[in-house]
Amino acid sequence: MIRRKSKSSDTNTRWLPTSRRGRLVTLVASAIAVSAGVATGTIAMGNEEDKRPLVVDAHMSEAYPTRTASDWVAHGHHAAVIEVVPGSEQREAIPDSEKDNGEGHISRTATMKVTQVLWSNPEAEPAPQSFEVELPGWWWDKNGEREFAWKGQPRYEEGHKYIALLVKEDGAWNTTLNAMPYDNDTVGTGELGGAIAKMSTSQGPLAEEAHGKNAAAVKELLSEADRAR
Numbered sequence: 001m002i003r004r005k006s007k008s009s010d011t012n013t014r015w016l017p018t019s020r021r022g023r024l025v026t027l028v029a030s031a032i033a034v035s036a037g038v039a040t041g042t043i044a045m046g047n048e049e050d051k052r053p054l055v056v057d058a059h060m061s062e063a064y065p066t067r068t069a070s071d072w073v074a075h076g077h078h079a080a081v082i083e084v085v086p087g088s089e090q091r092e093a094i095p096d097s098e099k100d101n102g103e104g105h106i107s108r109t110a111t112m113k114v115t116q117v118l119w120s121n122p123e124a125e126p127a128p129q130s131f132e133v134e135l136p137g138w139w140w141d142k143n144g145e146r147e148f149a150w151k152g153q154p155r156y157e158e159g160h161k162y163i164a165l166l167v168k169e170d171g172a173w174n175t176t177l178n179a180m181p182y183d184n185d186t187v188g189t190g191e192l193g194g195a196i197a198k199m200s201t202s203q204g205p206l207a208e209e210a211h212g213k214n215a216a217a218v219k220e221l222l223s224e225a226d227r228a229r
Helices: 024-040 069-075 096-101 205-210 215-227
Strands: 002-006 015-018 054-056 078-084 104-120 130-141 144-150 161-169 172-175 190-192 195-197
Touching: 069 161, 069 205, 069 215, 078 215, 096 104, 104 144, 104 161, 104 215, 130 172, 161 190, 205 215
Parallel strands: 054 144
Antiparallel strands: 002 015, 078 104, 078 161, 104 130, 130 144, 161 172, 190 195
């Protein structure tokens, strides 16, 4: 078990539990616990007319790093180009417990399709053709609903591509933090935090090295890191 600490001005800062891998599903599950931070700066609300995604500014800790090519080959099972299968997105019901609170997170699930495998750990089982994930959905309260996203991380939306590190744990495939936008076959271009990033390098040194390049360049960076191990 690892834990994620939200950045907040409140002295009673909340600790949000996650699983050992820090997978997307655990990121979303912890969103439910963020409600106490809404009034203290954990969530940047904006004004009521602002329809941009509601972004959580939180420090997320993982059991292992995922920011460099060396990190990816040391801890991942596959690196791949992925996208949301059109029409697969499902909206979950609001739990009764959150209805009583008057605010909370509405979960979203979808199917991810693997379109290209860039690197594989030789000891891993073959990469899946597709896999189910739980994703950031919507935050709701008395003012209505807003799309929900983690700052600096993809929200994973239809019509966009991503280069992600895949891991399998407890029988299920998922992605780690720091997947890179990959629209127009260009690393750093695409959806990030529910908005369009033209050239993002916020995912770390690997994103910086691959900035503006294509999947072949990422494949070579990972192969070089693998050979150097």
